[in-house]
Amino acid sequence: MIDAVLQEKITARLTESAPAIPVGISNRHVHLSQPDVEALFGKGYALTPFKPLRQPGQFAAEECVTIVGPKGSLTHVRVLGPTRPTTQLEVSRADCFALGIQAPVRESGQLENAGSALLVGPKGHVELHSQVICAWRHIHMSPQDARQLNVSNGQKVRVCSHGERQLTFDEVVVRVREDFALEFHIDTEEANAAGLKNGAQVTLIR
Secondary structure (H helix, E strand, O other): OOOHHHHHHHHHHHOOOOOEEEEEEEOOEEEOOHHHHHHHHOOOOOOOEEEEOOOOOOEEEEEEEEEEOOOOEEEEEEEEEOOOOOOEEEOOHHHHHHHOOOOOEEOOOOOOOOEEEEEEOOOOEEEEEEEEEEEOOEEEEOHHHHHHHOOOOOOEEEEEOOOOOOOEEEEEEEEEOOOOOOEEEEEHHHHHHHOOOOOOEEEEOO
16 A cells, blocks of 8 residues: 555656646536526526636626525525526535435536426526536636647546645546636535635646
C-alpha cells in the first residue's frame, strides 16, 4: 500500500507544469425554456440579468423560483440565463433528501429517467417530468485549452485539488466548445469535501 507521503509526491509529479484550472461551484439552480419562463413569470416575460457568470454569455438572473417535492420545498432558487430549449433543474444530493425526490448524477442534457419536481413562480407553476439532475462534475474548456491540456471532448479525466483537504476527483467529464471558458464545475457538496471555494485552482493529472 502506498503511504501518504509517497502518494503526495506522486501527485505532485503528475501535476507538474499542468495549467491551473479555476473552480466554479454550483449551488442549486434552474435553466428555463422560454415557455416555462412565461408560465412562471407572465406572458412575454424576459429574464433580467443580475450577475455575469464565467462562461461567456451566461448569467445569474434576478428571478428565483420555489422547488416543491413530496417531502418539502426550497425557496429562492436562482434562475440562470439565457433560456434553453428544455428546462433543467440541478440540485444536490442533500436537496434531494429535503425535497423527497430522486435525481440521478448526470451530464447536462442527459435527462432520460431523470427526477421530477414542481417549480412555482409569482405567476404560475411548471411541472418538471424527468428534468431534474445532480450535475456530473466537469470541465468547460475551449478547443485551445483542450489542445494545451491534451484532452478531447467527452473524455473523462482526473483533477487534483490542493490545500489541507487535498482531494483527487475521478471521472471528470471534459466539455469542449468554442465559447467555453476554462473552468472546473462541481456542486457545493463536492466543494465542501475538498475545502474549495469559487476561484480556487485545481490541476488536471496527466
